[in-house]
Structures are given as C-alpha cells and as structure tokens.
Amino acid sequence: MLPASSAPADPRALEVLHTVFGYPAFRGDQAEIVSTVVGGGDALVLMPTGGGKSLCYQVPSLVRNGVGVVVSPLIALMQDQVDALSALGVKAGFLNSTQSWEQRREVEAAFVDGTLDLLYLAPERLRVPETLALLDRGDVALFAIDEAHCVSQWGHDFRPDYLGLSILHERWPSVPRVALTATATETTHREIATRLQLEDARHFVASFDRPNIQYRIAPKDNPRAQLLDLLRTEHPGDAGIVYCLSRNSVEQTAEHLVAQGIPALPYHAGLPAHVRAANQSRFLREDGIVMVATIAFGMGIDKPDVRFVAHLDLPKSVEGYYQETGRAGRDGQPSTAWLAYGLQDVVQQRRMIDQSEGDASHKRALSAHLDAMLALCETVECRRVQLLSYFGEDSNPCGNCDTCLAPPETWDGTVAAQKLLSTVVRLERDRGQRYGAGHLVDILLGKETPRVTQLGHTSLSTFGIGSDLSDGEWRGVVRQLLARGLLGVDGEGYGTLQLTEGSAEVLSGAREVRLRKEAPKRGRTRSASKGAGKSGSKAAVDLDSTAAEVFERLRAWRAATAKEAGVPAYVVFHDATLRDIAVLRPGSTDELGTVSGVGAAKLEKFGEGVLEAVRGE
Known part of the structure; x- marks a missing residue:
C-alpha cells in the first residue's frame, strides 16, 4: 500500500474524498496528481495495482465542471464500475457495444444534459464519428485513459484502437488528460508519452513494489498436484486466479479442481460470451471462487480479496507476469504469486517465438521479453529485487520471497554444460534426425533405450559420461542453458536442441557456467477427502x-x-x-x-x- 501523501491536497478534492469515498487522506502521489488534473494540467501516472489509480481521475471529475470521460478497454467490467460508483452516490454511465439503442440514447442524453459525473467509453467508440460529435455537444471535465500500456506495440497487451487516442488532444486541446497504467518499463513509459502526446505532461512514477505479495517460483513437477497442495495447505476457501497457456489446459485444470472439491470456473476466449460473462460474474460476486483462465481474463478486475495468483505455464514477459500477479492482494493483505516452471516451458516459448509471425525485429523483442522472464525464474538473488529492477527501480532484498526465505545453492556447472553441448555437437552430425532433451539425457546417463540403441548412440564418446547427475539434475542443466541462450531450440516445431553463438565459449572453457542447484522432488500430494479446503476467511x-x-x-x-x-x-x-x-x-x-x-x-x-x-x- 502507498504511504499517506505529504503533498497539500486541494480542499475541494479532500472534501470529495471524505464525503463520497469515505477516506481520510490521499496516499502517495494521489494528492499531487489530483491537484494537477483539477488545475487543468495533463498527467501520466504509473502506479501499481491497488495503489488507488481510479481516484486520480474520479475525484477530479467530481471537482471540475463537466463530465469525466474515461477511456477503458474493459467492456465486460463497465457495468460493475458504474455499479460501484452508483453505490457511492456518483452518477456514472457507459457506452459500449453491449447496450441496446434505447440504453445508449438514455446515457447520451444524460451526458449532454450534464447530469452524469463520469462516462466510460471503449476506445473503439472514438473511431465512430457520432461519438466524437456527442463529446462536442457536452461539457467534458477531463479525459482519463485507463490501462494506457495498451498503446505500446511492444508491450504485453497491445490494443490497436489505443493508437487513435491522440485525437483527444488534437480535437479538445484545452481538456486535461490523465493516462494511467500499473505496468510499464522505461521503454513502454516513453512510448505511452509519445503516442498519446503526453511528453509535456507531469509524469508520476510510484514504486512498483507490492510488499504484501509473496513471489514464489517452483520447479514444475506434476503442476496440478502442486497447485492442489498450494490451495489446500495455504489458501483453503480463498478466491484466486490460475493462469494456463492453452484453452484445453484451462478446462482440464478447472475440472480437476472441481473433482477435488474446490469451486473452480474456466474462462477463455473460446467459450460462448454468455458463459464467460456468467463465470466472471460468479467470480466477482461469490466468495472463494477459483478462476482458471488464459490471459484473456483479468485486466481491470477490481476484486480486492484475491488471495493468490498461480501460473501453471511460463508467462511470455515480466510485464505480463507483473500485471497478472498484481491482481492478488489489492486490499493490501498478504497474498501469494506462485509459478510452476520447468524445462518444457522454455522449449515451448522459444519455439513459439521462432514460429511467430513478424519480422526479425519483432522476434528479437519477443526474445528479449522471454529472456527477462527466464532471468527472473533462474535468479538466485531476491525475486523482488529482480522484478523491480526490470521496471527501473532499485530495492533491497525483501525477506518475503522464496529465494530470500530459502536461498538456493549454486554449483560450478561448466563441466556438465560442456558434456551436454559436446553431445549436441555429436548428434548434429546425424543429419535429418530430431533429438530433444530426453534423448540427450538418456545418452549422458548411459541408458540403452530402444531409440538410443537403434540409432547407434551407445558408441558416442559422451555415452554414459553423465552418471554423476540424476535425470532431473540433467534436465535442470538443459533448462538453465536454454534460459541463458547457451543452448537453442530449432524453429521447426520439433524441440530439437542445437548450439548457439554462446555455446563455443563454454565448450572452449572460456566461460564459466554457474548453475542453480535443483530442488529435490517432493512426494506426490496425498489426496484429501472431497470437499476439503473449506475454512473461514483468512x-x-x-x-x-x-x-x-x-x-x-x-x-x-x-x-x-x-x-x-x-x-x-x-x-x-x-x-x-x-x-x-x-x-x-x-x-x-x-x-x-x-x-x-x-x-x-x-x-x-x-x-x-x-x-x-x-x-x-
């Protein structure tokens, strides 16, 4: 949570904060942001989820003359946003594609009459001439651009309609604008400012630290069983979100949790719209629901008591990971961000980048995002320090992440890396064959499997030279070399391992390779009785x-x-x-x-x- 603001607050804004929202004081930069916008200035606000971004435009909208217009991509949540404001006595409305003609006309009339305090618009509506004409007819107090990172083409959640939002400044130059996001690197920050013409605005960058969230990344070993263990031992009866990469995995994981007595619902873009809406509504309105989803779910979710966010697959970027984990603990109470991570995640993500559409520059950007995410997974230092560093923020070890609570050991893996890479060199001589990690590990361990024997790989000089490590330890070596770019994956979809430019330095002995020790495998979680996991509120x-x-x-x-x-x-x-x-x-x-x-x-x-x-x- 942000500390109380030290800046003097505008008396009118403070009165609104007290009487409408019931809060005694602004926090962090809120008072200064509100004063800037109330005074007619533009602002670009980077503030973590749960830091109080919405007050930065809601309060000025109630202080200034006219209607605050909020541009938001969250069509499915606009009704809930309006309901929340209505409960406070604020007159709010929205215009989007879910409404009937009569509903839109009613909201438009209220806007023109000035009887609304806030109006929510989807960005695509600003491409419609009728919407622009409507805004010309009313009195606009300010423009708020929520989820402003969506304007970044290299960001994790690009929305093409955001590129047209420069029209706000061009058509209504005297109306103040405030752009807000919880997720932006320095590069994304600059891109937001440029594309929205906010270079001359006041920029407010709050700390991205969410100290109430405990970040943990676990070796992937039967991830659904690991997830079930997490929910039963640490979060019984809690609301949470579980992210999966594919739609099939979403549905299978939700079914698995339900079969184990945990109330879980699926959410992905392939479900019928009415099913998605019903599941989202249940998650928001009922206690203790676990939503299993692709990343199609979550942006703008204002549920404050989400106690955990779990990832069963590797996120594509640190920005995406931070945005998704930030949906936990918006109320400032202790919460968990848990990720299961393994070798196959690295292989799959590398392959997806190689097979993705786009030019070399686009693929380099995707690779840079993935490299940063892999560095976070493989670090032996404080997770929070690494995470905040990605966003340009210096910090000290937090004492509340897995690497702080149980510091991992490292070992000199140079010889092991050389053994593995030497095996890759020898296999590359067999043109037309495809060899994944499992086959290489079998060779190093000296396993005379049917395939190893049939292909004559028992005669390789590296056959059996890796018996000093276990199967799991060798897979850890492969994963960490892939994560560091010292080993590559073919781009044809077979998962074949290959050398990279960095491999030569390791093979020659010019580069030392220190590796993270693999945690020992845990025993399989013992199944509890059906219906287990219910408890009172934490x-x-x-x-x-x-x-x-x-x-x-x-x-x-x-x-x-x-x-x-x-x-x-x-x-x-x-x-x-x-x-x-x-x-x-x-x-x-x-x-x-x-x-x-x-x-x-x-x-x-x-x-x-x-x-x-x-x-x-």
Whole structure:
C-alpha cells in the first residue's frame, strides 16, 4: 500500500474524498496528481495495482465542471464500475457495444444534459464519428485513459484502437488528460508519452513494489498436484486466479479442481460470451471462487480479496507476469504469486517465438521479453529485487520471497554444460534426425533405450559420461542453458536442441557456467477427502475472537445485501472496511462514519444494517 501523501491536497478534492469515498487522506502521489488534473494540467501516472489509480481521475471529475470521460478497454467490467460508483452516490454511465439503442440514447442524453459525473467509453467508440460529435455537444471535465500500456506495440497487451487516442488532444486541446497504467518499463513509459502526446505532461512514477505479495517460483513437477497442495495447505476457501497457456489446459485444470472439491470456473476466449460473462460474474460476486483462465481474463478486475495468483505455464514477459500477479492482494493483505516452471516451458516459448509471425525485429523483442522472464525464474538473488529492477527501480532484498526465505545453492556447472553441448555437437552430425532433451539425457546417463540403441548412440564418446547427475539434475542443466541462450531450440516445431553463438565459449572453457542447484522432488500430494479446503476467511485470522465473530457476521450481511442488489460484495464494502468496523464495533452511525471507506452515501444506505450486524441482531 502507498504511504499517506505529504503533498497539500486541494480542499475541494479532500472534501470529495471524505464525503463520497469515505477516506481520510490521499496516499502517495494521489494528492499531487489530483491537484494537477483539477488545475487543468495533463498527467501520466504509473502506479501499481491497488495503489488507488481510479481516484486520480474520479475525484477530479467530481471537482471540475463537466463530465469525466474515461477511456477503458474493459467492456465486460463497465457495468460493475458504474455499479460501484452508483453505490457511492456518483452518477456514472457507459457506452459500449453491449447496450441496446434505447440504453445508449438514455446515457447520451444524460451526458449532454450534464447530469452524469463520469462516462466510460471503449476506445473503439472514438473511431465512430457520432461519438466524437456527442463529446462536442457536452461539457467534458477531463479525459482519463485507463490501462494506457495498451498503446505500446511492444508491450504485453497491445490494443490497436489505443493508437487513435491522440485525437483527444488534437480535437479538445484545452481538456486535461490523465493516462494511467500499473505496468510499464522505461521503454513502454516513453512510448505511452509519445503516442498519446503526453511528453509535456507531469509524469508520476510510484514504486512498483507490492510488499504484501509473496513471489514464489517452483520447479514444475506434476503442476496440478502442486497447485492442489498450494490451495489446500495455504489458501483453503480463498478466491484466486490460475493462469494456463492453452484453452484445453484451462478446462482440464478447472475440472480437476472441481473433482477435488474446490469451486473452480474456466474462462477463455473460446467459450460462448454468455458463459464467460456468467463465470466472471460468479467470480466477482461469490466468495472463494477459483478462476482458471488464459490471459484473456483479468485486466481491470477490481476484486480486492484475491488471495493468490498461480501460473501453471511460463508467462511470455515480466510485464505480463507483473500485471497478472498484481491482481492478488489489492486490499493490501498478504497474498501469494506462485509459478510452476520447468524445462518444457522454455522449449515451448522459444519455439513459439521462432514460429511467430513478424519480422526479425519483432522476434528479437519477443526474445528479449522471454529472456527477462527466464532471468527472473533462474535468479538466485531476491525475486523482488529482480522484478523491480526490470521496471527501473532499485530495492533491497525483501525477506518475503522464496529465494530470500530459502536461498538456493549454486554449483560450478561448466563441466556438465560442456558434456551436454559436446553431445549436441555429436548428434548434429546425424543429419535429418530430431533429438530433444530426453534423448540427450538418456545418452549422458548411459541408458540403452530402444531409440538410443537403434540409432547407434551407445558408441558416442559422451555415452554414459553423465552418471554423476540424476535425470532431473540433467534436465535442470538443459533448462538453465536454454534460459541463458547457451543452448537453442530449432524453429521447426520439433524441440530439437542445437548450439548457439554462446555455446563455443563454454565448450572452449572460456566461460564459466554457474548453475542453480535443483530442488529435490517432493512426494506426490496425498489426496484429501472431497470437499476439503473449506475454512473461514483468512482476513479474520489476526482479529481477536470477538472481532472475528463480528467480522463474519458483517461478511454474511454483506453477502446478502450484495446478492439482493445484484452487485459484487466489494461494491458494498471491502474486507478492509469490515475489519475496521469489527475492531471498532461502532454503536451509532456517527461512529460508523469515522471508518475509512464509509462515505456519506454508503452510511445512509447501509448504516443501520451494519449496526444491526455488529450487534448480532
């Protein structure tokens, strides 16, 4: 969480923050960003997920004359965003392709009349002349460009429609703009500024550190069993997201979790739209749901109590990994980012790059993204230091990632690397044959498998010279050499290992190769009984017994209230607010109004219900 802001806040903005949102003070750079935009200036904001980006345009929209126009790619979530604002007493609307003609006309009329506070638009609507004419007819307070990294063609989530957003400055030069993102390297930062014509704007770069998230990367060994172990031992009953690379893997993993008694839902672009919408709605509105998804899911998800994000396949970039893991712990409570990583991930990603469309420059960019991700996976230093360094931020070891909690050992793997590369050299002489990692390891271990014997590879000088390492250790050598570019994969889709420019230095002895020791394989997770994994909320763990009891009553009241209103539970109140109420145990609406997150509209709407839940009535 960001510290409280030291900058003096605009009195009008502070009043809105207090009365509408129920917060006592701005945090971090929020006050300065809000003052800049309220004063008519442009701003480019890089702030981590959960850092309070939305307040940076919502508050100025309520202070300035006119309607704040928010450009967002998150069509599926616009209704929830509007519902959350409506619960605060803010008049908000949206225009996108999901609406009927009558619904759009109603929102357009409210915009022109000035009865809206905020209007959400999908970026593609700004290509429609009618939308531009509509904005000309109303009074625009500001333009907010959310998820601004989508303008970067080399970023992880490029959206072509974002390239047309320069029209905002060209057509309405006097209207202030604020572009916001939680994910941007220095290169992406510069590209956002250039493409959106924000070079002269004030730039605010907050720390990307999310200290409440524990980053862990585990050797891949039956990843579904590993995932099940994680959920049962560390996150029973918690909401979370599991990312898989393919649609088939998404569906199979969701089915596996359900069969083990864990409520899980699939989400990918191949599912019918109504199924995706229903599953997303359940995830947002119900407690303890695990969403198994491709990266098609997650951007803009505002669910604050996601306690874990797990990856069963290697992300393509550090930016993507950071964006996806950042969906955990938006409420600042302890959360887990867990990734299972193995040799096949490296081979698969290298092959996908080789087979991808695009010119050499595009493939080099993809390779650079992957190299940085592999460096994060293979580091023996603090994960958080490595992650933040990627975004240009210096930091100290965190003491809360796997490499800090259990520092890995390293060993001199130069001779092992030379043995492996020498085997590749000898196999390259057999033209027309395809040899993957398994075949090389069999040769080094001296295994007389049918294929090794049939191809006459028992006569190779490297046959059996690797008996000092186990099968798993040799696969670790292959993976780490691939990760460092000292070994390559063919681009024809066979996974054949081949030499690279760096291989020669290793073979000649000019380059030392220090490798990370492979962790010993864990035993297979013992299956628990069906339905295992249910427990009370972890958010109540550190409360005393009386406060914990009140907290659970408040959660039950919130669930019933949210269900009746047809909105996600966090739209009523966040867990953090319920915790504060449980600790304070207010006896009056005046006392309740002092709790952070309880604004005037929510106090009027929910006050009596909350007090009854506190009293146990």
